[in-house]
Amino acid sequence: VEDVAFKVNRLLDASKNLIDKIQYDEAARLLESALNLDPKNHLVLYNLGYVNSLIKDTEHSQLAIEYYEKALELKPKDVQTLYNLAYQLQELGNFKQAIKRYQKLLKLDKTNVDAQLNLGTLYERKNASKAIKMYKKIIYLIEHEDINKLDTL
Secondary structure: OHHHHHHHHHHHHHHHHHHHOOOHHHHHHHHHHHHHHOOOOHHHHHHHHHHHHHOOOHHHHHHHHHHHHHHHHHOOOOHHHHHHHHHHHHHOOOHHHHHHHHHHHHHHOOOOHHHHHHHHHHHHOOOHHHHHHHHHHHHHHHHOOOOOOHHHO
């Protein structure tokens, strides 16, 4: 078991170096190898989602969504994975699902300004008053340290 964990960590490290060098396809191949060794590794699934999101085409964006969803099956409350999934859905124009994911994320972390901003942007499409409410929360978060009043805005 330790040998597998060691190999997976080495593959993760090597893939991060390739991502830094903008060698996304090669990084994805290493991460796939890591996934074959440890199919229930949240970090490997997350990184597969991430590297696929960096390749800007529909096929890889869909793959990114699939990997983020698998990662969330293992850690449903992982805020970063939820954010990345929501963002990918938003980028692909799946606004309804993106809104659901941002809302779930904000239940876990109501101070996540990026999620609030993106949710506000999505609300602008159909419901200006909801968008304004989100933007007011963002302004409040930026101006105040006390988040207790946030839910009353």
